[in-house]
Amino acid sequence: MINFKQIYKSYRGRFAVDNLSLKIEEGELFVLLGESGSGKTTSLKMVNRLIKPDAGQVLLNNIDISEIDATQLRKGIGYVMQFYGLFPHYTVKENIAIVPVLLNWDKEKINRRSAELMAVFGLDPIRYLHRFPAELSGGQQQRIGMIRALMASPPVLLMDEPLGALDPVTRNSIRNEFKTLEELKNKTILMVTHDIQEAFILADRIGLMFEGRLIQVGKPIDFLLHPASKIVTDFFKDQHFSLMLECITFADLLPELKSIREFRSIPLSTKHFIELQDSARKLLEIFTINSDDFQHIEWKSVLGAEFLILNKELFMNSYFRYLKKRTLTFTNVSS
């Protein structure tokens, strides 16, 4: 869907983006994660041609975007900004109608769509449509910013730190909306954030950027289980445990559990492996010794390897209960 091909961009002799090649699939929510100055926002803005790369191509549906008229391109790409970017001299109604007006929609169609999206985001159209941005809270302004980006139902959505200016409580509630909104389900979304937690909750895939380079792409869990380098390990170190709670699934643990029997034969390539195996072993011990849950565990041997078969939800619950009890010792081990 979006394809970055060997993109370079430098400012004053320093690379802001250094040989970025990346493919974002249709319908996925891809998060570019990194510290400020890592080049993620610069990369994002290349998609709607707010920034022109020094070298390389950005393809959208296999078409080089530099060959599409910029205004035409942008009308087809929703854009959500960190500080909302609402026009203070326009009412909510006028703000969200900007792209439809540029696309010459008729009044009635605009009104219908406005009311529909306002309802989706839980804002009463009658109460809010005629207000000015300054009369809204930060969370409401961000929702209006989202509505504005979604009005013309663009297939692609760019979000530049969309929740960055919000307080933690509002951020959480909007985050949850993100996950459940039908409007967002089938869109290809490229989001930029420096908030690791946010990236892990929302992303289908994450691209981690560091000093202009894309250093690892993958599912959130990959960054914990299979970090590509020390930079990646260090980047997630502080939040390691809470991120694991957030994203480890039974499927992720299966290989670990499977290998219990051959514990000693597994190469101890990273610390995380040790920890996980350690905890899985302890979990198994708990199950074995005194848990009622143990009766749900079944061993099966397939082609000479041993597998555990159990109820996934029950297993995850037991596992997290155990991890929470053991937080202290766990973090001690990891540090």
Place this chain on the structure above:
Amino acid sequence: MPSVFEYMFTERARLFEQLIQHASLTFLSVVLAAMIAIPLGIFISQFKKWSGPILGFSGILQTIPSLALLGILIPIMGIGYAPALFSLFLYAIMPILRNTYTGINGIDEQLREAARAMGMSRTQSLIKVEIPLAMPVIIAGLRTATVINVGVATLAAYIGAGGLGEFIFGGISLNNPTMMLAGAIPAAVLALVLDAVFSLIQHLSASALKKLFRWAPVLLIIPLAYLSNGLIQRNTTHTGHFSYKKNSFLAGFTPEFIGRSDGYPGLLRLYNLKLKHVVINDAIMYQAVYEKKLDIISGYSTDGRLKTYKLKVLRDDRHVFPPYFAAPVIRQVVIKANPEIKLVLNQLKGKITDSLMTEMNYKVDYQKQSPEKVAADFLKSIGLYHAPLTVSGPTITIGAKIFGEQQILVNIYSMLIRGYTRCDTRLKLNLGGTEIVFSALKNGSIDLYPEYTGTGLLVILKPDLKTSELLFVDQEKLYRYVQSEFRKKYQLEWLEPHGFNNSYALMMRKSQADSMSVNKISDLKRFSETE
């Protein structure tokens, strides 16, 4: 203070007319400037490499002194409304231009980016987002320009375009605070009212501003139509050229000449001469008559510009202008102590004719020779020059008013005293007007200064009108009267007059006066308005 309001009440018709002229000039100039400066400001906000030169140029315009600017404009635009409006227009450009540029540049980069990211073209972003958001700053620029121009519009009175400047400059040159305030108070009120109106507009909410702009054409057209109507009417009657073709004279008079009883009111009284005239600044007037924008002006008979601009002084055959013969005025105690000074200065009796004085003024004011050199050259030419003697006597302090002719005279006095007596001299130049230099003489800060008989009579002695009119006819009588009154009242002595008469005079281009065979003021009778 009550007298100011009484005066304003009696002059209300003229004041109202001038207030309207003043407001119309201010308003029209700002509207015209806005029509140029706002688009230009938008242009340079988009093409930044132009911003430096264009902003710089508009800044330079702002620094041109108004009199110099009007002087440049006379050959092109003549006198009257057009050059006044054009100058005000130039002065209004800078604040509007700069604020438009700053306003658009000052917009949050995020918003500009949002506009772009939503697919607006550069023009759409300007029209829909940047200009509306810069509007409060642009309006602040209009506000500054308007308030500045209410003040600057007084320059209209320099060039015959009317306005409250007529009262203000008249009051200043006649030393009449009541008259000055009668012009200044309405001007200040006008400035405050316009400022308040703009302040209201500036702080309107976005939606209210939108409504206002919807009505703006209507709001603008009404006063614009009214004012430009007045402008056209005035322009046709006030341009010198126009009147000239219609074979009627246009005169240009200084505010002082119009206000003083021995000026224009005297012409009306003694010659019954009613000339179509405009109020104009002394510095502009000579050039305007030279450029044929005016036909006749009020000036001074020994002004160096007579020579520069080839003008002819009309003989005052009915003696409306009091004689202004120059003579040194000296403290009697000084003469008693140094009797030789009187003899030395009296050598100048009758030696400086009108044309000699005009010549010397021309050298100082236009050839920029130093007054010392001109004075020494003159003394040498009449054989009175003597190298300074060794000093052994007291120091004589000589004062002078703040213009060229006085400086030449005091240098002549100084050279004579030092060449013929043992006294030293000290010059105190630039003592301002008559009041200042005369009180300096009375209290002994200076010992002598050159004074004019007419000034002695009208400014210092101030007798009733009848006495003055009798004295005006005969210089000899006037001199005796002033001399004896000064002796009695102030213990001051008038020495022998130098011979020239620096009085008010009516003057015309020599070529025109000769071709129409106008030599004396009564010859003008046929140009008098007959209504």
